[in-house]
Amino acid sequence: MATEFLRQEFLRIEKLVKTFGGNQVVKGVDLAFDKGEFVSLLGPSGCGKTTILRMIAGFERPDSGRILVEGKDISGLAPNQRKIGMVFQAYALFPNMNVADNIGFGLKIAGMPKPQREARVEEMLKLIGLSGYGKRYPFELSGGQQQRVALARALAPSPRMLLLDEPLSALDAKIRVSLREQIRQIQRELGITTVFVTHDQEEALSISDRIVVLNTGNVEQFGQPFEIYNRPQTRFVATFVGTLNTLNATVADAGQKTVTLGGTTVTIPALPASARNGEAVALTMRPEAVSLANGAARDIVLDGKVAEVSFLGSVIRLKVDLGDNAVNLDTFNDPRTPPPEHGAPVRVGIASSDVLVLDK
Amino acid sequence: MKSGRLWSWIIFALGAAYFLLPLLATFEFSLRIRREGYTFDAYTSVFSDGRFQASFSYSLIVGICAIVVGLLIVVPAAYYVRLRAPHLRPIIEFITLLPLIIPAIILVFGYIRMYNTSSPLPLLGTNLGTDILLTLAYVALALPYMYRAVDTGLRTIDVQTLTEAANILGANQATIIAQVIFPNIIVAVLSGAFLTLAIVIGEFTIASLLNRQVFGVYMQNIGANRAFEPAALAVISFVITWGAMGMIQLLARFAPKTARRD
Ligand SMILES: Nc1ncnc2c1ncn2[C@@H]1O[C@H](COP(=O)(O)OP(=O)(O)OP(=O)(O)O)[C@@H](O)[C@H]1O
Ligand SMILES: [Mg+2]
Numbered sequence: 375m376a377t378e379f380l381r382q383e384f385l386r387i388e389k390l391v392k393t394f395g396g397n398q399v400v401k402g403v404d405l406a407f408d409k410g411e412f413v414s415l416l417g418p419s420g421c422g423k424t425t426i427l428r429m430i431a432g433f434e435r436p437d438s439g440r441i442l443v444e445g446k447d448i449s450g451l452a453p454n455q456r457k458i459g460m461v462f463q464a465y466a467l468f469p470n471m472n473v474a475d476n477i478g479f480g481l482k483i484a485g486m487p488k489p490q491r492e493a494r495v496e497e498m499l500k501l502i503g504l505s506g507y508g509k510r511y512p513f514e515l516s517g518g519q520q521q522r523v524a525l526a527r528a529l530a531p532s533p534r535m536l537l538l539d540e541p542l543s544a545l546d547a548k549i550r551v552s553l554r555e556q557i558r559q560i561q562r563e564l565g566i567t568t569v570f571v572t573h574d575q576e577e578a579l580s581i582s583d584r585i586v587v588l589n590t591g592n593v594e595q596f597g598q599p600f601e602i603y604n605r606p607q608t609r610f611v612a613t614f615v616g617t618l619n620t621l622n623a624t625v626a627d628a629g630q631k632t633v634t635l636g637g638t639t640v641t642i643p644a645l646p647a648s649a650r651n652g653e654a655v656a657l658t659m660r661p662e663a664v665s666l667a668n669g670a671a672r673d674i675v676l677d678g679k680v681a682e683v684s685f686l687g688s689v690i691r692l693k694v695d696l697g698d699n700a701v702n703l704d705t706f707n708d709p710r711t712p713p714p715e716h717g718a719p720v721r722v723g724i725a726s727s728d729v730l731v732l733d734k
Numbered sequence: 735m736k737s738g739r740l741w742s743w744i745i746f747a748l749g750a751a752y753f754l755l756p757l758l759a760t761f762e763f764s765l766r767i768r769r770e771g772y773t774f775d776a777y778t779s780v781f782s783d784g785r786f787q788a789s790f791s792y793s794l795i796v797g798i799c800a801i802v803v804g805l806l807i808v809v810p811a812a813y814y815v816r817l818r819a820p821h822l823r824p825i826i827e828f829i830t831l832l833p834l835i836i837p838a839i840i841l842v843f844g845y846i847r848m849y850n851t852s853s854p855l856p857l858l859g860t861n862l863g864t865d866i867l868l869t870l871a872y873v874a875l876a877l878p879y880m881y882r883a884v885d886t887g888l889r890t891i892d893v894q895t896l897t898e899a900a901n902i903l904g905a906n907q908a909t910i911i912a913q914v915i916f917p918n919i920i921v922a923v924l925s926g927a928f929l930t931l932a933i934v935i936g937e938f939t940i941a942s943l944l945n946r947q948v949f950g951v952y953m954q955n956i957g958a959n960r961a962f963e964p965a966a967l968a969v970i971s972f973v974i975t976w977g978a979m980g981m982i983q984l985l986a987r988f989a990p991k992t993a994r995r996d
Contacts, residue, residue, distance in 0.1 A: 433898055453901045464892060466899040470917035480903035524899075531903065 384409040384567045385430070385535065390439035392425050399425050401591035402439070407584075410565040412558065414578035417588035418614065423571045426588075427537050430569065432456050443534065459528030459566075461538040465520040467512040473499070473523050474508035480531035498526040501560060518549040525557065529564065536561070536568040542577065554581050575615045579603060587611045604660070609732040612658060619664065619701045621657045625649045633657070636696060640674045644731045655731060661691065663728035664703035666714075672723025676701075680718045694722055757972060764965035776966035780956075789952035790935075796865065796948065797934035800872035801927045804880045807873065809923070812884045813915055816893050830881040833874050838939040841871060846943070864944055871940045876930035883929065887922025888915075921986045928978035935974060 385407040392400040399422045407413050415423040428434040432453035440447050467476050474495050481491045499505045502522040512520055521541055542550040558581040561568050572578050578585050579599040587594040595611045606612035623635040631645040682693035689704045690713045765772040780786050815826050849857040857863035900910045938950035957964040
């Protein structure tokens, strides 16, 4: 990365552990986020995402481990001393206050004089595109508008970090996409270090600088969306993020890294050194690593029949039956060519360099 | 279908008659102080009585003090139990029910024993001390209603998330209760307050044993010595109580700001 030398560590989490009633939900998490970075915590329900976020905010006390902001341990600080902004899934706007008073709440607590406060509230309303809504009450706003107000309220006191706990999950699909883009744009504009909790992999992949994939209280992988998606380090990451094809093969010659697959022998560069001849091995790959083989450049070629056709708009997803295996693959929708029909014989190609071998 | 409706009207009418007839009869009786016909003279006589004014304003002041003290205790307590100690709820609920279980006479004899002039805290030795004791006794009497009203109010808002949202914005506990929690349960708080007022205005046992000239004691006094004025007083106290209930309804309607959209 060209900006590598500009990186500056901002938040560091060391050996963080949290137990609820004998049930360890965060199991020694180590993470370091850079200043101005947008990081998503991604994982299935109950994996500890919210718990980690709440420990950063100070709402939960870690059993052990440390949380450092710019090198200083913040464990001893109460939430109201941490200078952190937070957006909740349920908006949590104060129902008794209008939009302007909601946004100005943190400023009022901090003792900012009224004229400056009003100016700042105006500025924030403009930032979220709700100028003129200051006098409305939360119940007079749509969910998306309420969540934008909650964002403005969190950002108004210029916090040093922003935490968002599934802020979009209560909204409908269209608004979810437009609001996540807006959140990302505002975050970039302000350059504020942001931790975003979600269980939606598409959401995490589309807006994050880096993603932390969590599973049962452990970090499975921490990296850029591109790495997470294309080079998953564990089976969990590979299956949780995106769709994955699995083909069953047999190791032919471990030294030569060859396997037999559907009657042919192919070379798999990713075959681990620990593989033994004759052993069953699962080859995995993304749907987009598989194509209808009408051209070259794909060294694994397999014949099969179309088993399912899903028209997804710009992309058509096919399921191809290969006899003892089946693969999903994506082809672009070409308006001039109708998609293959159910049962039609097809030939699929896979580049062996796209094949991953994950331990079970 | 039709007959079911008819029956519900009949039951409603019977219920209404049960409540309204004695009230109407009392009202009618209170107007018959003059032999010539109906007059409001009983009311004029009550309102112009200095002891009525003194006892009523005394009860009002004690009632308001009891409301303020009660709220200062109940709001933070109910809030804390909801937020941090939900497992204590059954215990707290039981404690708040005690004033309904223990007769007021026991409470007041306890007070007299505890705070008499030869006790370490001789509150009963001074007028102010006795006023304070009476106020606290009323706080205890109103506890079951006050706690329930406030707790019901807290149930309508997301206490934890609102608290955390305010907390992370820099607010401390006192600020959160005063500026975020309290304004959102104000309707519930007011209904608790008016209930307290209604109880205090009619209370007799504790005040009479502590020798305070409250409205209840005055009513009893008049009742023992006059014929028509007690009826007028009964009607007046009904109007006050109903007025308080009406205020609760009215305030609930004037507070749409906190209403949820769905
Ligand atoms: N206050 C608590 N008391 C007891 N258990 C808790 C508490 N908070 C969380 N847990 C448990 O800890 C585990 C992790 O919870 P957490 O809320 O962090 O999950 P999550 O990853 O945010 O899940 P979701 O996507 O459903 O929000 C869950 O099993 C949950 O039941
Ligand atoms: Mg969660």
